Amino acid sequence: MNKKTWLGHKKKKCLGVLLRYLLLIVLALFVVVPILWMLSTAFKSEAQTYSPTPIWIPNPISFDSFKKFWKLYNFGKMTLNSLITCLGAVVLCVTFSCLAGYGVTRFKFKGNKQFMGFLLITQMFPSVMLVVPFYSVLTTYHLTNSLIGLIIVYAATNIAFSTWMMVSYFKTIPVELDEAARVDGASNFRIFWNIVLPLTVPGIAAVAIFVLINGWNEYMFSSVLISNDSLKTLTVGIVALNTQNQVHWNDMMAASSVSCLPLVILFLCFQKYFIAGMTGGAVKN
Known part of the structure; x- marks a missing residue:
């Protein structure tokens, strides 16, 4: 050359x-x-928000919108409601997806592939189709206007993908570990709890973060299934700032900034586990 x-x-x-x-x-x-x-x-005042020319750096900086977040709009209670529903859904999804993932990868039973295919098919339907069925079921059991009902809905909408994630991660753990423990006299549950489950911490973290983010940002189910003001979640409260007569942009952006902060901190702290869990099973030895 x-x-x-x-x-x-x-x-x-x-x-x-x-x-x-x-x-x-x-x-x-x-x-x-x-x-x-x-x-x-x-950080803008009401006047700066509606300025005809875009203002990137507020002058002066105003903290009024953040003060309204806690005092005027009662977002503290809404944040607590969101936290309760999301953590409840995380506990349910992690528990059942771990048990299902272990059962699918460790035991051979008729309908194994059909079960996983069914879980995949459930993810093909848009969430808006599930609003009426969920409302009907929760009404039958008197769980509408209840955080427990919302927890069940959040868990039900995330359990299928959570199971798929855990199944892919359980497949990376050698079955020989189970066989060695079984030779030593360990029961199936002891093998699952003491040997296999501790090795799936990255997968569990990925499922927990995935469910938490979905529940924290969810609006449709919480707006339809909850009508009591004291039980409304954070997303419903933020959207409520968009009124018919006026949009409180500075208050809405302050509320959105505060609501994003927990997720950002959570992801920065556990991003290593999240990435490891999401890529689990992607590479075969």
């Missing part, structure tokens, strides 16, 4: 790298700019 050809090849390679970086920067801006605008609006 002569010098001229080598230089041409290098220019093409540098151009390709530059175009890739430009594309990544543009895509990143689509994500970052709305977040920055949300944070900027949260």
